[in-house]
Amino acid sequence: MVRHAARHYRAAVPASTSPAVLADLLGALAYGELTAFQRLAADSSLAASVADAASLGAMAVAEYGHYAVLTRHLADRGVDPGAAMAPFVAPLDAFHQQTAPADWLQSVVKAYVGDGIGTDFYREVAVFVDPPTRAVIEEVSADTGHAAFAVEHVRAAIEADPTLRGRLALWARRLVGEALTQAQRVAVEREALTDLLGSATDLAEIGAVFGRIVAAHEERMVALGLAS
Amino acid sequence: MVRHAARHYRAAVPASTSPAVLADLLGALAYGELTAFQRLAADSSLAASVADAASLGAMAVAEYGHYAVLTRHLADRGVDPGAAMAPFVAPLDAFHQQTAPADWLQSVVKAYVGDGIGTDFYREVAVFVDPPTRAVIEEVSADTGHAAFAVEHVRAAIEADPTLRGRLALWARRLVGEALTQAQRVAVEREALTDLLGSATDLAEIGAVFGRIVAAHEERMVALGLAS
Numbered sequence: 001m002v003r004h005a006a007r008h009y010r011a012a013v014p015a016s017t018s019p020a021v022l023a024d025l026l027g028a029l030a031y032g033e034l035t036a037f038q039r040l041a042a043d044s045s046l047a048a049s050v051a052d053a054a055s056l057g058a059m060a061v062a063e064y065g066h067y068a069v070l071t072r073h074l075a076d077r078g079v080d081p082g083a084a085m086a087p088f089v090a091p092l093d094a095f096h097q098q099t100a101p102a103d104w105l106q107s108v109v110k111a112y113v114g115d116g117i118g119t120d121f122y123r124e125v126a127v128f129v130d131p132p133t134r135a136v137i138e139e140v141s142a143d144t145g146h147a148a149f150a151v152e153h154v155r156a157a158i159e160a161d162p163t164l165r166g167r168l169a170l171w172a173r174r175l176v177g178e179a180l181t182q183a184q185r186v187a188v189e190r191e192a193l194t195d196l197l198g199s200a201t202d203l204a205e206i207g208a209v210f211g212r213i214v215a216a217h218e219e220r221m222v223a224l225g226l227a228s
Numbered sequence: 229m230v231r232h233a234a235r236h237y238r239a240a241v242p243a244s245t246s247p248a249v250l251a252d253l254l255g256a257l258a259y260g261e262l263t264a265f266q267r268l269a270a271d272s273s274l275a276a277s278v279a280d281a282a283s284l285g286a287m288a289v290a291e292y293g294h295y296a297v298l299t300r301h302l303a304d305r306g307v308d309p310g311a312a313m314a315p316f317v318a319p320l321d322a323f324h325q326q327t328a329p330a331d332w333l334q335s336v337v338k339a340y341v342g343d344g345i346g347t348d349f350y351r352e353v354a355v356f357v358d359p360p361t362r363a364v365i366e367e368v369s370a371d372t373g374h375a376a377f378a379v380e381h382v383r384a385a386i387e388a389d390p391t392l393r394g395r396l397a398l399w400a401r402r403l404v405g406e407a408l409t410q411a412q413r414v415a416v417e418r419e420a421l422t423d424l425l426g427s428a429t430d431l432a433e434i435g436a437v438f439g440r441i442v443a444a445h446e447e448r449m450v451a452l453g454l455a456s
Contacts, residue, residue: 034285042269050259050310050313050317051310057295067282067285068286089278
């Protein structure tokens with residue numbers, strides 16, 4: 001039997017990852033998890049029921065667990081987690097300030113759409129790092145329940161009030177736009193991250209990576225009932 | 229050797245607790261933990277450093293764990309957690325709306341002072357309920373690190389800027405005042421809770437309970453450097 005898994009990746013999996021790449025990659029991810037935790041927990045108070053608040057709270061707690069796993073992995077490799085996260089504090093804080101949800105549904109869409117894009121990106125990048133780091137990335141990329149929860153609640157809300165559809169679709173586009181703005185800002189400033197992609201692969205492959213991330217995003221919009 | 233532990237309690241420890249008492253007692257505590265989790269996690273984004281934010285985040289996660297323990301205990305006893313929490317949603321939400329911290333230090337003082345009073349109250353009440361419920365209350369009343377964290381940060385801030393002392397002391401008094409307002413509201417509406425205290429003990433004992441809670445609060449104010 002011929003195995004085709006990961007066949008589209010041309011780069012060999014490296015046995016080690018440089019401290020600079022490790023710091024940038026996991027520093028951004030760790031601070032992303034910490035802010036996701038803060039926002040999800042805060043937004044859970046917008047929920048219409050205690051049960052919904054508790055569900056969002058459980059997802060927030062899972063994000064904090066991911067944060068702890070990532071900072072521990074950095075420390076184990078001799079990288080100071082605080083220093084690794086520092087370059088990503090301003091862009092991630094800016095992202096959250098620009099995309100503060102006005103209500104409960106916006107926060108649910110944000111959690112699902114934002115988390116989905118982040119997870120897809122990291123799963124793509126994971127093939128370029130050493131196996132233990134890849135295992136950590138895969139562990140923190142596991143679905144914490146956002147998907148089913150978001151799909152169920154957004155679909156039910158649109159069914160009850162079809163005018164929500166256009167407004168939430170616009171909101172999702174704004175989220176993606178703002179995420180791209182901040183990602184570009186990070187890409188310009190952090191060479192280690194862009195070098196990782198650039199050295200491990202070629203331009204066509206980078207195009208394919210982004211194509212897959214966009215396609216997965218479109219699938220989520222379809223699942224939410226927000227595809228245009 | 230004569231043992232004096234818990235000697236001041238005149239009531240015998242009951243072998244069982246009525247579902248009404250269990251629902252009120254743990255319902256209030258569970259929703260209190262859920263809102264504490266939400267507020268602590270949200271307030272952690274006010275921290276001056278990522279390390280401080282993560283410390284407050286870890287405390288928030290511990291509060292969520294307590295919420296889960298309490299709702300599980302209620303469900304195990306055949307009490308619907310949502311129904312048990314419902315009467316306490318309005319008073320606890322009102323408390324948090326009236327005491328939204330304006331900055332990081334106010335949120336640290338709130339976490340320590342509010343958590344302390346709540347914990348003391350529950351430890352007093354725990355002697356009136358059946359042993360498994362008491363064990364649950366003691367488990368969720370364990371210090372989650374608020375104390376040392378708050379004392380360290382508030383003292384350092386006052387040392388750097390002595391004008392903070394008066395303002396934070398005023399803030400702590402406002403917290404206690406608002407907590408008493410909401411507690412009184414609950415006491416009037418929820419007979420099971422007041423019956424528990426009233427039937428298990430006498431007026432002098434109730435006075436002693438409140439005396440101990442006030443004394444413990446004063447000790448915390450001294451520890452923070454906020455005693456008047």
